[in-house]
Amino acid sequence: MLISKLPLLEQATSQKALFNKTKINYEISNSLSVEKAYRQTNALKSKRQLSIIKQSNESKKQIPTQNDESILKRIQATKSQSDCQIFEKLQQEFEQKYQEQVRISEDLKLENVKLKMQLEEQEQQIIYLKLINSDLRYQIDNSTLAQQLKKLELEYKDTYRRMDDTLRKAIDENYESQIKMKNLQIKSQQLEQFTFSLRQQLTCKFCRKELQNTITVIPCAHNYCQRCVSGYVGRCFACNDDSVVQATYHNEYISDLINMYKIFENIMIILKT
Ligand SMILES: [Zn+2]
Ligand SMILES: [Zn+2]
Structure with a gap:
């Protein structure tokens, strides 16, 4: 089996x-x-x-x-x-x-x-997409927005430069103005001194008021009002010495000068305000 x-x-x-x-x-x-x-x-x-x-x-x-x-x-x-x-x-x-x-x-x-x-x-496809991606990045870098940004930056820089120039100019102008102001102040002081001196010249040596019908003494040339006889008769009140008054004369020129001074004074008031 x-x-x-x-x-x-x-x-x-x-x-x-x-x-x-x-x-x-x-x-x-x-x-x-x-x-x-x-x-x-x-x-x-x-x-x-x-x-x-x-x-x-x-x-x-x-x-x-x-x-x-x-x-x-x-x-x-x-x-x-x-x-x-x-x-x-x-x-x-x-x-x-x-x-x-x-x-x-x-x-x-x-x-x-x-x-x-x-x-x-x-x-x-991946390689192609990578290429597209890098290309897109490049495009973004150079996009309109980036260009606009660069343009704005340039504009800003330009504006800043111009503002800086204006500011410097203003500072210079301000400095010049200050110099001018100082000169003006000096001139103003000189003018005030001149005004004071002129006022003194146009004031009566006897009554200390504005000359009225001016009388001028020879030879010292001091001025008195016609009415202030004690100032100029015999001897000159301002000179106050023994010098003899040789002559006096009616000074019309002083009256014109007073009128001119009044006009000048008004101009000064207007200028100060
Ligand atoms: Zn007088
Ligand atoms: Zn005199």
Whole structure:
């Protein structure tokens, strides 16, 4: 009852080795499923063997006269026929699955190539986008806004410079004005002194009032009102010495001078206000 399993196993192993060449991840599971099927077949085979043995034993019991060798031959023939059928079935199954795996593998290879191409395309797009990005940055740097900003900055600098110039000019002018003012003050003081001196000249030396009908004494040239006789008769009141008054004369020029001084005084009042 010995049945050789070696050829079957050898072929199954070679099929398995060939199957392993597909290098697909789920090949192991498929291989396992095939192995499982193989084991199941073996189990079935063992069951059959047992049943055949049983039958054989029963036949032996039932027909003890029958030749054991012929029965054994028949059993062996039946057995090998059954094994051949199982093997062919397995081989077909292997072949089918192998072809399927090859097809899947080729599909995957094609898909891989497609993906690689897509990846390369995307990489090119990334490079292109990077270029666009740098270009955009450059454009932003040189955009209208930046130009406007630069223009404003220049305008601001120009305005600042002009304002600075104006300020310096104003300071200079102010300084000049101050000098002018000082000169004017000096002139004004001189004018006041002159006015005071003129007023003194146009005032009677006796009554200390504005000269009325002016009388001038010769030789000292002091002026008195005509009515202030005590100032100029015999001797000059202002000189107050023993010098003799040689002569006097009615000075019309002083009257004109007084009129001119009055006009001048009014002008001075207007200028001060
Ligand atoms: Zn007088
Ligand atoms: Zn005098």
